[in-house]
Amino acid sequence: MDELDPVIHAQSRLRIVAVLAALDAGESVTFPRAQELLDMTAGNLSTHLRKLEDAAYVEVTKTHSGRTPVTYLALTTRGRRAFEDYTDSLRTLLGER
Template sequence: MTELDPVIHAAARLRISATLASLEEGDRITFPRLQELLDMTAGNLSTHLRKLEDAEYVVVEKTHQGRTPTTFVSLTRRGRRAFEDYTETLRHLLGEKP
């Protein structure tokens, strides 16, 4: 039996991965916008992003727009593939046909 990816399987990380996977490949979102969409505290979101970052599923990029610090978050190719594999495994476990 195939197992679900434990990095993505946590509810908060699944929501983060699904949100980032809805973006076009190569697109990114600001940390505050992601926080708003997911209705998560900054600390909670940061903790879960760190786990996804450690697995190389997301990239967190800190830059400046003018003098304003800005943090962008994007899904890596590896992260997109992991999410696709996760959803495929979930469908299989639920007995859905592709």
């Protein structure tokens, strides 16, 4: 069995990636909506997003709606593949394959 991806394996990052993986490819979610879905503080979410962004698993896009800043989060193709590999490794570990 391949080693579980340590970037994704941390509980908070696994939850973030799972939420983003539930979106269709190319879709994104706003930072406040992700924060609400994950029940995480802004600081905690930001810290984990930085690690996922550094690994090129998550894309963070900052824009404006009028004068209000809006941050969108999306799983990259690389992040989606990493999550699929991670879940495949878990299935193997659990004897489901």
